[in-house]
Amino acid sequence: MKFRIRQYIAIILLILVNGVYAATENLYRSPNFIAVNKAGTLLFISEETSNTISVMDINTGQIHRRYNLSGTPGGLICSEDQNLLYVTCGQSNGVISSIDLKTHKINDLISAGHTPTSPILDSERQRLYVSNRYDNRVSVIDLKTCRVIKNISVLREPIAAMLTQDGNHLFVVNHLPDNSSSKDYAAAEISVIDTERLEVFQTIRLPDGSTAAQGICLSPDGKFAYVTHIMARYKMPTTQIERGWINTNAISIINVANFTLLNTILLDDVDRGAANPWQPTCSADGKYLCISHSGSHELSVIDQQAMLKKLALVGTDKNPSRVSDSPDDVPYDLTFLTDIRQRISLPGKGPRGLAIVDDTVYVAEFFSDTIAKVKLTDDKKQKTSSLPLGPAQTLTAIRKGNMLFHDAGICYQQWQSCASCHPGQGRVDGLNWDLLNDGSGNPKNTKSLLYSHRTAPAMALGVRADAESAVRSGINHILFAMPQERDAVAIDAYLKSLKPIASPHLVNDKLSISAQRGGKVFESAKCVSCHNGEMFTNQRSYDVGTGTGLDKDKSFDTPTLIELWRTAPYLNDGRAKTVYDIFKINNKVDEHGTTSNLTDQEIQDLAEYILSL
């Protein structure tokens, strides 16, 4: 009896502790995007973890209203007449809402795709363009009828967009490469949509190794688009990190008139990286191009005109650059911005979205729940201050781990954070890396860290006993820093807290008819003998005929199939662009399940099933 009472008390305590714990996680605000009204008097700040929008009075720095949303905000924009705020929110149940700024009523206008983000207003045509990140589609919404008039397929994870000045073209940033990673070219690309015909009419290639493309902005004269992204030197072995040997951080400049890439400029300095460039924005007078760096907690303030002028002179006899002889050298030149850019350390952690009002930049500091305020001047004595969005919260282990995972401050010379190769909350960059833990000359496709702690061993060849050891060796051998045990424990806690996102292949949260048929093929083709249990892996290694010449051991750890839809390309070296390719091209002699006897339709069904997990 006594034992029972004790058990009950223990259970009640556990529930209480968990309740308090969950409540604390929800107290964080995590500002991610900022919009401004036309008059430049109000900032609208979306807050990712509290599902709210704060309205800040620019004059006083005070929050004078807060709106509660039905889901996670993915972007916001204020109408031309300043009466409405359009907000995209939610994940698989995404909606576009409008907030009436006079009556404060929130209207869910229309249900959108999976994780709608970056709403763009076309006042002329009375339209809204929304990028649905996980459907890989852009929705075109007619605001008069509140209807989706077209869904336009783009490449992979559209995350940000921008309309040209004449309104004729929408530039859409695809976050990740959409290629096999074992070929010559793997990079994120820009899709250009013709807004008259409502179709993609051109794709602009970013340089090989461009990944985690994040933001885009237009120069005030409408001539150039600036795109922030990482430039991964993924073809080199990760033997050192100095001078941008592994990841560099860049901005690509697109010539809007002819839809071509003008060039790509590195944002790092020779001995100091400027990790995880997030959002670019120009000041209205075109003098400055400002970029937030979420990994190194900085703001780059670039003299836009000087940068364009210098670029135009490279390769001529008036070339001012001592390093770049020709335009082809620029994407490798770590000195290009010297003298024409100021690097400003921000007071808070994790700067993401930003807005410029007159001569002041406001930056959303995700992990500090603050807005940094920076006055733009040429005299290199910028005044920075910090505006809190609420009372400061203590850090839980998960929040601290989340912060460290995105923090290049723990990397030698702050070149990269864990999120540089594992963007999207510990997922993948779509590239191969030749890490040295399994020998060299055998690049491996980046793995998602979702459920990594529940599916030991770690790494394709299982060379790390578990995720804990991979986390510590990551800090040591990839960030070139000494792992602090308490930091590593926090990163473990964060990674263990990751939850899968519902697959865009599901129909009303259920398997489609094709996926249901595929579930039966999954059994008959003997997939279940290895991909079984809750995690779809028996955690053992097998040679399924996918080894390359340079792998000493051709047995690979059976990977989990959960969230497979998000982790292309596939197989240890990312050679398969699609699941279909794994079986149609890479399993001719049935070493990897029995698939050679399957019809094309059966393989499609099988793919549909595992892409729904």
Ligand code: HEC
């Ligand atoms: C330069 C790119 C890069 C960076 C930076 C990076 N990783 Fe990785 N990570 C990879 C690749 C590639 C793999 C898969 C390697 C393999 O399969 O052999 C991987 C695998 C892992 C795994 C094992 C996943 C599994 O289930 O097998 C963990 C855990 C991990 N990384 C954690 C981290 C942490 C924590 C950091 C920051 C300290 C980090 N990584 C930084 C590229 C990177």
Ligand code: HEC
């Ligand atoms: C003998 C054990 C075994 C069987 C049977 C098996 N698999 Fe696998 N599977 C593996 C191993 C090992 C890998 C890793 C191969 C690699 O990385 O090159 C893998 C990789 C995969 C991948 C790629 C995952 C990724 O993230 O890159 C998919 C998808 C997959 N299997 C699905 C299936 C399906 C569907 C079947 C049935 C037709 C099947 N497997 C049968 C062991 C097995």
